[in-house]
Amino acid sequence: MEVTVYILRCADGSYYTGLTKQEVEARVWEHNNLPDEKSYTAKRRPVTLVFTETYDRITDAIERERQIKGWSRRKKEALIAMRYEDLPALSRRGHLVAKR
Known part of the structure; x- marks a missing residue:
């Protein structure tokens, strides 16, 4: 299973780091379109994909996401x-x- 760690640039200039097991383009679409007013990106749309790394193991992806978030x-x-x-x-x- 492939897991992608990604960074989005938000409309306000901030960055959001996440990970996904689905196609990263589909996840970016969700960030830009799903009605989730409580999410970080919903209030900062549109978002743009600016970075990705792909991992074979979810534990490695989780570790990298945490590292980048810090x-x-x-x-x-x-x-x-x-x-x-x-x-x-x-x-x-x-x-x-x-x-x-």
Whole structure:
């Protein structure tokens, strides 16, 4: 079973990170169209898919989703832009060291 971790850019400029076992395009459609006023994305439509990673194991996808959700905006933007070399310096610990 494939599981996709994804990041959406919301209309207000914020990011939403999620995971899905269905086709990611179908999940994005749901974020943009389903009437769920309580969801984060419902109040920030339209949303745009800006990043995906696919995993074979759901446990790996859950771990990655949690990791990304804990990241700063700048670190998420580096990931979206595929600037992987910037990620270590943008970690909370690395960012504190760089400021000293």
